[in-house]
Amino acid sequence: MEQDSTFQKAPRVKTNYFGIKLGGLASSFAHNSSLALPSPANLKMIGWQAGFAMDMFTQKNYNARVELSYNTKGARETFSSDPIAIQTQNKLQYVHLSVLPLIVKHSLGKVTPYLGLGGYYARRVGIKSRWKPGTTWEDDVQTAQNLNVKNDFGYSVSLGIYVRKKPFVEIRYEGGLNSVSSTTRIRNRSVALSFAF
Amino acid sequence: MKIPSRITANFWIIVLASASILGCETEQNIPIDDLYRFDKLTQLQLARPAKLNYFLGIDKEPVPLSVKLFGADGTLITAPQEVVSFYSNNQKLPTSAFTPKTVGTFNIEGRLAGKTSNTVQLKVWNPASLTIRISVINKSTDQFFANGADSVKLQVELLSGTEIIDEDFPLVIYANGKAITSGFATTTQGEYKFTATALGLTSNQVVLKAVAPPSYTIVRLPVIFHEVNKSQLTSASVKALTDGMTKAYRNSLNRANRAKDVSATDLYVEFYPAPTGLDGKTLSSPGLDRVTSSKTSFTQEDTYSDSFNYFWDPVHFINVWVYPNITGDYANSSWAYNPFVTQALSGLTVINKSTKPFLPFGIFLNATHLVNQNTDEILAHEAGHLLGLYHVFAGNGSTFNGCPTSDPDYCPDTKYYNREDYSKSITTSPSERYKRNSCANETYEATNFMDYYYCYNNSFTLEQSKRVRHAVNYGLWLPTPFNGFQNARTSGVLTMVERPADLVYYKPVICDKQ
Numbered sequence: 001m002e003q004d005s006t007f008q009k010a011p012r013v014k015t016n017y018f019g020i021k022l023g024g025l026a027s028s029f030a031h032n033s034s035l036a037l038p039s040p041a042n043l044k045m046i047g048w049q050a051g052f053a054m055d056m057f058t059q060k061n062y063n064a065r066v067e068l069s070y071n072t073k074g075a076r077e078t079f080s081s082d083p084i085a086i087q088t089q090n091k092l093q094y095v096h097l098s099v100l101p102l103i104v105k106h107s108l109g110k111v112t113p114y115l116g117l118g119g120y121y122a123r124r125v126g127i128k129s130r131w132k133p134g135t136t137w138e139d140d141v142q143t144a145q146n147l148n149v150k151n152d153f154g155y156s157v158s159l160g161i162y163v164r165k166k167p168f169v170e171i172r173y174e175g176g177l178n179s180v181s182s183t184t185r186i187r188n189r190s191v192a193l194s195f196a197f
Numbered sequence: 198m199k200i201p202s203r204i205t206a207n208f209w210i211i212v213l214a215s216a217s218i219l220g221c222e223t224e225q226n227i228p229i230d231d232l233y234r235f236d237k238l239t240q241l242q243l244a245r246p247a248k249l250n251y252f253l254g255i256d257k258e259p260v261p262l263s264v265k266l267f268g269a270d271g272t273l274i275t276a277p278q279e280v281v282s283f284y285s286n287n288q289k290l291p292t293s294a295f296t297p298k299t300v301g302t303f304n305i306e307g308r309l310a311g312k313t314s315n316t317v318q319l320k321v322w323n324p325a326s327l328t329i330r331i332s333v334i335n336k337s338t339d340q341f342f343a344n345g346a347d348s349v350k351l352q353v354e355l356l357s358g359t360e361i362i363d364e365d366f367p368l369v370i371y372a373n374g375k376a377i378t379s380g381f382a383t384t385t386q387g388e389y390k391f392t393a394t395a396l397g398l399t400s401n402q403v404v405l406k407a408v409a410p411p412s413y414t415i416v417r418l419p420v421i422f423h424e425v426n427k428s429q430l431t432s433a434s435v436k437a438l439t440d441g442m443t444k445a446y447r448n449s450l451n452r453a454n455r456a457k458d459v460s461a462t463d464l465y466v467e468f469y470p471a472p473t474g475l476d477g478k479t480l481s482s483p484g485l486d487r488v489t490s491s492k493t494s495f496t497q498e499d500t501y502s503d504s505f506n507y508f509w510d511p512v513h514f515i516n517v518w519v520y521p522n523i524t525g526d527y528a529n530s531s532w533a534y535n536p537f538v539t540q541a542l543s544g545l546t547v548i549n550k551s552t553k554p555f556l557p558f559g560i561f562l563n564a565t566h567l568v569n570q571n572t573d574e575i576l577a578h579e580a581g582h583l584l585g586l587y588h589v590f591a592g593n594g595s596t597f598n599g600c601p602t603s604d605p606d607y608c609p610d611t612k613y614y615n616r617e618d619y620s621k622s623i624t625t626s627p628s629e630r631y632k633r634n635s636c637a638n639e640t641y642e643a644t645n646f647m648d649y650y651y652c653y654n655n656s657f658t659l660e661q662s663k664r665v666r667h668a669v670n671y672g673l674w675l676p677t678p679f680n681g682f683q684n685a686r687t688s689g690v691l692t693m694v695e696r697p698a699d700l701v702y703y704k705p706v707i708c709d710k711q
Binding site: 079080081083088090129133140142143146183186 | 231237274
């Protein structure tokens with residue numbers, strides 16, 4: 001009996017990525033409606049983030065992603081009017097949920113760059129405020145009380161690279177849409193560089 | 198169609214570069230007003246500077262301005278003063294200070310985070326456009342006594358036209374060309390010309406004469422004690438009591454040996470036990486008349502009526518009724534009446550000289566005050582009422598009237614105080630009890646005989662002596678020359694005062710004792 005010389009390969013299963021994400025971010029506050037990226041000089045608050053990431057609906061040129069992480073945002077700013085300048089530091093700690101429903105990617109062989117669009121929701125779990133009215137830094141309980149909005153949400157734009165079908169490095173811009181103060185319009189914005197494992 | 202990988206890579210590089218370059222902001226200058234600490238700022242409170250009026254060419258130093266910041270719930274928001282912008286007549290000041298450089302009125306405000314403080318008005322004056330005026334504030338005539346205690350109090354006012362500028366300013370007051378303080382006393386008689394200089398200006402001149410202190414003719418008043426239902430008094434104790442009263446009125450009683458009032462003076466009044474009775478005969482116990490009443494206990498109203506049974510002619514005797522077992526509101530009190538006069542004096546009633554006594558004009562001494570008290574001081578106090586003096590506070594008995602708007606005893610040289618406040622806060626410290634805080638917020642020791650406890654009871658003052666002398670000269674129902682009594686009996690037999698048929702009750706001056 002002759003065997004059929006042709007055979008069909010078993011269809012390849014697309015596995016969704018799940019792993020750990022670590023990185024650092026630079027953040028500041030936006031005092032107006034501008035969506036522009038802050039200049040490196042403005043991103044004075046350096047923080048960090050750590051959490052988990054999971055890709056979903058993985059296809060050749062598309063997938064979605066969900067992330068749950070802890071991060072620190074905030075701002076280092078200087079307020080001035082002649083003859084005085086006062087430096088401030090406000091560090092806000094969040095539990096952060098990111099959803100990127102649209103990640104488009106194009107394979108270049110082993111490396112696949114991607115562009116991701118989505119949003120986030122974050123719940124503030126801590127705040128540390130300091131100011132420098134003179135020559136020394138002092139705790140600023142007044143400001144910590146005034147920055148009284150704990151819920152943050154916004155949009156995010158990511159550029160990254162998959163390596164061998166796993167996310168490797170990413171740079172992400174997040175812009176807050178909700179003010180962190182109930183009396184003044186101040187929104188988070190940050191740029192994060194992260195690595196996934 | 199497969200896109201070449203290098204084109205794809207270049208694409209991403211261009212995207213990243215564009216995002217980082219084209220989207221960059223320049224660094225913002227965030228104004229202080231936006232500092233998050235001031236998000237809930239609701240009020241700025243500009244402090245009143247030490248002075249509101251400044252004098253050009255004299256006040257040259259910058260006037261520091263300070264503002265307090267308050268949040269919504271009234272909490273203080275701390276911040277350096279430099280965060281506040283200060284404005285003078287809506288012009289921003291370069292610093293947190295105002296410098297008097299030009300004449301005018303300047304409305305000062307502080308501003309921060311959209312909030313404006315209250316306005317403080319500062320004025321800068323040209324001294325050359327002002328005048329100063331000196332006046333005497335404690336004398337109604339152009340004389341004062343050259344006894345070293347009767348002081349002239351001078352006031353210097355700075356005026357712009359007729360407007361008084363309410364501000365302290367450096368000044369010098371002169372008496373006959375010599376610099377003095379605002380209070381002046383002397384023992385040298387003569388004319389004194391008072392002027393003042395300030396801010397390069399010279400005042401008007403006020404002239405007063407320092408004259409010899411009054412020296413009155415000594416008036417000697419016979420006293421009869423009507424002791425009701427008791428035998429506590431003796432001729433010796435009566436003599437001791439009248440001697441004590443005399444010492445008080447001759448400025449020589451100072452049982453506590455404390456400093457007297459600066460105006461303490463001799464009243465030239467003396468007391469002695471009446472030597473003879475109504476019948477003109479010598480009393481077995483001078484000054485003592487023991488009587489019996491059918492009542493054994495007395496309300497104040499009872500004594501009022503009962504005393505007419507032993508009311509000796511007041512033109513020849515100072516009547517002192519000594520009652521035991523007083524009940525009711527006056528159980529711990531002695532009391533007396535103010536005199537009625539034929540010439541007006543503040544606080545006294547003017548009546549016709551021919552008016553017969555219509556009340557028991559004299560002193561009612563509570564018999565309990567004969568024991569464990571300085572009874573002579575009590576009698577000196579009550580005799581003071583009889584001779585036209587009021588308490589050195591507003592009120593009597595247990596009724597007090599705080600700090601009145603006018604002097605309650607009509608004597609400018611006696612300080613007065615809120616007796617009710619004092620009574621509520623009497624300290625257990627023996628030395629502190631004798632201190633008073635006057636209605637003019639001066640602390641002093643109580644020395645006047647017309648005060649209540651706790652008091653050193655060693656002084657009558659110059660102004661009080663004038664009132665006593667007025668009562669001596671114009672008071673009815675007193676054994677004085679005005680009523681025909683020349684320090685001795687003028688007729689052999691005297692009579693009692695007849696109880697008026699329509700006796701009306703008059704409330705006396707009540708004096709509680711400790």
